[in-house]
Amino acid sequence: MSTLDVRDLVCGYDKTPIIGPLSFAIPSGEITTLIGPNGIGKTTVFKTVLGLLKPMGGEVEIEGKPINRFAPKDFARTIAYVPQNHVPPFPFTVRDVVVMGRNPHLNELVSPKESDYAIAEEQLELLGVTDLVGRDYTELSGGERQLVMIARALTQQAPILMMDEPTAHLDYGNELLVLEQITKLRDLGYTIIMITHNHMHALMWSDTVVAMGRDFFAVGPPGEVLDGNTLTQLY
Incomplete structure (x- = not known):
């Protein structure tokens, strides 16, 4: 199929x-x-x-x-997309970068709820990188950053x-x-x-x-x- x-x-x-x-x-x-x-x-x-x-x-x-x-x-x-290279213009935490994947499930001008953050953290756990949750995304290694971007895509569900x-x-x-x-x-x-x-x-x-x-x-x-x-x- x-x-x-x-x-x-x-x-x-x-x-x-x-x-x-x-x-x-x-x-x-x-x-x-x-x-x-x-x-x-x-x-x-x-x-x-x-x-x-x-x-x-x-x-x-x-x-x-x-x-x-x-x-x-x-x-x-x-469909969720994982780009080849991604460096945000501001030093967001990993938690905030990943929860951005919830945008398709949110109404306009509505901030993510705790349930959205919980879904984001579940994806980090799935990929084995929960220890990164509070880190500055711009300070991660290339491999860590790529796993975070995959977690963000997964958060779109x-x-x-x-x-x-x-x-x-x-x-x-x-x-x-x-x-x-x-x-x-x-x-x-x-x-x-x-x-x-x-x-x-x-x-x-x-x-x-x-x-x-x-x-x-x-x-x-x-x-x-x-x-x-x-x-x-x-x-």
Whole structure:
């Protein structure tokens, strides 16, 4: 069963197509990785699926419903986004950063309640980083900051998580830590769509791979898609 369906999608900026047409389905409750060379358009596809860019062709549906028919708050309760890099302009505490994920569940101009903070702290506990709750977010290590951003996404209580290179700029130990937590979330039933620049991450940690090259496109299990021929075509 697919959670998200992309059909003949063309993505780009200022009326200039960057990539497409693409067609693929994101299976429910699995980790799907998008892989391809730098500049191919992986983040552009993400932005289009997230509704930040209008598709230049084709469509995206979630559970059979086109994304342009979602009200903004309903969409935010359906998909949560973890950016590649995030540094807030003010030194918020980790607790305050994570509770920002409750915004889709709050009325306008209403502050989070204790129940919202409780949900935020549950996600930090799930990821094993409750000791960070009172820390200044801007003073965290890269791995800690990435786990906090995942906790913020979980606080939205959306079933689909989209992550743009969640292990970028991390050392090997923190890469493993973040990937292990992502696998844990998959096992809890989340549908995870993840961009990666590392084909070994796609091979070892994903259930489905979407491989995108300049004249190449393939979708399937990592062991079938990521062979020598694919990597030659991609890179």
